[in-house]
Amino acid sequence: MQKRDGDMMSILRKIKPNLNLVANVPENNLLERNVPEPVHPDVTEKPALRTPTVLEKLVDVADFFWELIGGQNLVLLVSTDKVLYARDGKLTRFNLSAGDEVKPAWITARAMKSGQRMVDYVPVEKSTFGFPYAAMAVPLRENGQIVGAFTVTSMLEKQVEIRGHAENLTLSSSQISGASQHISEMAMTLAGATSTLNSEMDNLTSNMGIVGTAIGLIQDVASQTHLLGLNAAIEAARAGEYGRGFSVVAQEIRQLAQTVNQNISQITSGLGMMSGGVENTVGKIAELNxxxxxxxxxTEEISATMQTLRENIAALEKMSKEAWI
Structure with a gap:
């Protein structure tokens, strides 16, 4: 039995030459002990992987985002007190660097304080770059807490150009609207004048009717006068030598009656032509009215359309000011 235990120990020593045996343990009891396995010198325990924070993730992709929006704009990432990432646009130089302190006046700080997205518009007269620009800041949250903010800027040359065109269109539309309003007023004045003229022409037509009636009466008188002259001539012929002077008067009366009839015919013809002209004029006046x-x-419709156009232009100008990304 002892010989077999000794053989087993020899085998174990060949398999595990570095085995550290517990002190004072007899070799013949080694197989009956739970001896711990030795730790291999090349094996080390790996620590658990840490999940990157929101800010760390954004720092990793900030350069990609800067390129994505065209490289014309500032991209700024901050924690609650320090700049973590800053890259200027190609035409803007804010000269910020990682580690700079976040200033309370920055839109970034104000967005973190308010907890809301904020947009600032900087007009050209206040811009240090010679052109207007806008800045937008969005607070960043992690586990319900604000941990920083993300800010981008944008140049607004195109928007300013659009606003310039919009202002020109507004001015032009105002001028057109004013002109159309003037035309409308003149048209209304013309309509009133034609209405008055039409009324006057109606009065003229009525007066011409009265004149025609008077001419008819004169014509009757002339006919009676001619008949009277004829009768006087007959009586003068009967009187013989005594009626010769009266015969001359009767002849003059007949000639006067004939002349009156001729003039009345001409006047009647003229009145007829005038009446036709008046009727045509009245018709034309009605058409003109x-x-x-x-x-x-x-023109009223044009004015209303121009008002709508001005409202649309104002909306376009507002959009050009607000829509900057």
Whole structure:
């Protein structure tokens, strides 16, 4: 039995030459002990992996984001008190660096304080770059707490150009609206004048009717006068030598009646032509009045359309100021 235990110990020593045996343990009891396995010198325990924070993740992708938005704008990432990442745009130089202190006046600090997205518009007269720009800051949260903020800026040359065009359109539309309003007023004045003229032409037509009636009466008198002269001539012929002087008067009366009849015929013909002309004029005036009223209505529609255009231009100008990314 002792010989077999000795053989087993020899085998174990060959397999595990570095085995540290417990002191005072007899070799023949070694197989009956729970001896701990030795730690291999090349094996080390790996620490658990730490999850990156939101700020660390954003720092890793900040350069990519700067390129993504065209490289024209400042990209700024801060913690609650320090700059973690800052990269200027190609035409803007804010000269910020990692480690700089966050100033309370920055939109970044104000966004963190308010806990809301903020946008600042810097007009050209207040800009140090010679052109207007805008800045937007968004607070960053982790586990419900604000841990920093992300800020970008944008140049607004195109928006300013759009605003300039919008202002020119506004001015032009105002001028057109004023002109159309003036045309509308003139059209209404013309409509009123044609209405008055139409009324006057109606009065003229009525007066011409009265004149025609008077001419008819004169014509009747002339006919009776001619008949009277004829009768006087007959009586003068009967009187013989005594009626010769009266015969001359009767002849003059007949000639006067004939002249009156001729003049009345000419006047009647002229009145007829005038009456036709008046009727045509009245018709034209009525057409002109209709056109003037339609023109006034159209100019009113133009004015309303121009007002809508001005409102749309104002909305476009507002959008050009707000929509900067």
């Amino acid at each position: 209709t056109v003037a009223q339609e023109q006034a209505a159209v």
